[in-house]
């Protein structure tokens with residue numbers, strides 16, 4: 001099926017079989033390997049990208065469903081320099097192996113866009129769908145607190 | 153995932169026609185249960201009819217008698233953020249139920265129509281709100297059936313070529329709340345309880361609707377629990393709930409029944425806090 005969409009501000013026209021997942025198309029056709037397939041069952045959050053103005057699990061959306069849409073991946077959030085969120089993740093050691101990081105960044109970017117001053121409960125809820133097996137989440141939480149309130 | 157065909161009609165009539173003309177075709181909503189089923193091959197669907205491009209199925213409208221009409225493709229995120237819902241009495245209960253979906257990304261895609269058919273926490277909340285599904289099939293045929301009756305295993309349920317277009321919720325003034333006990337690994341509800349309660353001036357419970365979900369049992373009202381809550385909730389023990397829930401490899405029916413009583417008391421207490 002012929003589809004056309006915007007990925008990180010660049011127009012993409014491609015042909016894709018209907019059963020191909022959005023995350024696979026982004027990785028295999030667009031070469032954007034930031035979003036990863038961890039579980040493939042909608043639980044781990046490594047595949048999170050933005051579809052329109054909301055974050056979604058790229059492993060639970062078909063590429064054909066994104067026809068005509070705007071998609072943003074982790075490769076598209078920084079504009080020349082890291083966003084404050086990415087910078088804080090770096091400073092607060094919110095990244096260890098980095099496998100979960102693209103999904104964390106996309107989920108938290110969505111949260112901060114829609115709720116610029118989340119309280120502790122909202123921050124934690126914001127990464128409820130992102131599993132990290134290294135940092136233990138502490139660094140991630142400190143980073144978000146720093147962006148929101150200036151202190152980790 | 154196996155190969156399949158896909159169509160994304162731009163009108164409801166075309167979607168209904170596609171479902172009718174292609175045996176085995178299924179509507180695709182948020183995909184959070186359907187795409188998962190296709191990946192694990194527990195279901196085979198030759199044609200997916202994506203409802204995602206039907207703007208008429210999206211959003212919340214207020215009807216002349218104050219009823220809220222929620223388009224079936226409204227996402228759970230959109231539902232709880234909608235101004236009409238936020239201003240209404242149903243917001244507390246629906247927010248509680250929405251929070252049972254595991255994370256923001258699932259709420260961003262999962263739809264109210266899909267949640268009705270999943271028969272879990274959101275469906276339980278809709279049942280105590282006396283919600284009604286609006287159903288269409290081809291040639292302009294339509295019918296309405298309550299969420300409770302739609303999920304009742306004794307009724308035929310949704311036909312393969314029918315689409316839920318909206319869910320209607322009356323302009324309730326009762327106070328509602330939802331409580332649940334999640335299963336730690338999957339975060340699905342071992343048991344969920346939704347209540348909708350009216351209180352008398354002296355604070356006593358006047359009416360109380362209770363719906364439960366958990367395990368394979370689709371959400372349903374539970375009159376025994378309603379009677380117990382309307383009497384003196386704190387004193388309710390030993391209710392005849394043992395046959396309500398099935399046992400499976402996660403929890404016994406007996407344990408779920410125990411949870412139902414505990415959670416119903418908590419939900420009523422929370423509804424009371426909301427009422428004052």
Ligand SMILES: Cc1cc2nc3c(=O)[nH]c(=O)nc-3n(C[C@H](O)[C@H](O)[C@H](O)COP(=O)(O)OP(=O)(O)OC[C@H]3O[C@@H](n4cnc5c(N)ncnc54)[C@H](O)[C@@H]3O)c2cc1C
Pocket residue numbers: 041042043178179180181182183184185186187203224225252253254258261262263264265266267268269270272273274310314315316317338339340341
């Ligand atoms: C990891 C994970 C955990 C989850 N845990 C929970 C939980 O604990 N509790 C909970 O309530 N939800 C949970 N969900 C979400 C839930 O399973 C689905 O999001 C939701 O119930 C289904 O809605 P959907 O819009 O995604 O529907 P889809 O998956 O698109 O569709 C589901 C079924 O309904 C049919 N259908 C959908 N809409 C219509 C319509 N308008 N008319 C006719 N037929 C229709 C489809 O054909 C399909 O058969 C979870 C999801 C995931 C990924």
Ligand code: FES
Pocket residue numbers: 036037038039040041042043044045046047048057058059060
């Ligand atoms: S790969 Fe999508 S949630 Fe794990």
Ligand code: FES
Pocket residue numbers: 094095096097098099100101131132133134135
């Ligand atoms: S940094 Fe390794 S999984 Fe999160």
